[in-house]
Amino acid sequence: MIMVDWETRPASAADVEAAAELRAVVLREDLERLGRYDERRVRQRLRDGFAPAHTRVIEVAGEFAGCVALRPAEDGHWLEHFYLAPHLQGSGIGTAVLRGLLERCDREGATVRLNVLQGSPARRLYERHGFTLEAEDPVDVFMVRAPASAVRDA
Template structure:
């Protein structure tokens, strides 16, 4: 994420750490493993309007190998079973946006920094 925040002129190490501290929810956060090794983490948090997918971080060395897709497919099976939409936001220009769009997320709003996306249950 740092590279994208720097590209947008928005990287501030303190603000990034504080944002995670303020919204971190261990109850809804899962560790991602690649084999037996730590590969990242992701939060899928229930909300009044469905589910929020947040703090999805994967080791950059593992990008492009299908791990992110596999993790998201697993999470989205849960939201689909619940019959509820999933929401997320992604930074403007992030390559992750293409992954989210392939999995059925559509843009509902944008600002100069973030793209807010929604996926209805069962979307492809």
């Protein structure tokens, strides 16, 4: 694994199109396999749910390389729009970004939920970080992770 120099910054409204395009690239294979790929809808769903206030942009060498959102919910947070450029997947960036977000949620005592497409390799990343199956349907797998302190105390 080659560690790449990266950083995150707060997202702005100007990041929405780069994020929408990355979503289309990253999800295409899984969505096609599931018979759900739609060229317009895959981008529009990100545009519709993009909240810069809850989103971080991942940059490598000053260039947009990914994004992740942690949206507040009644009982914790939803991890959403977590996309990393394909050529950077497996570099350790996604793991480091996820670990940082989860450490913050653990300090807050917050439960984290997410959904991932059926058959997505990303599910293994989430399972390694303590997410477990909550529910699933033919397209999505819904996962949940209790804060680490609650896991230790259980």
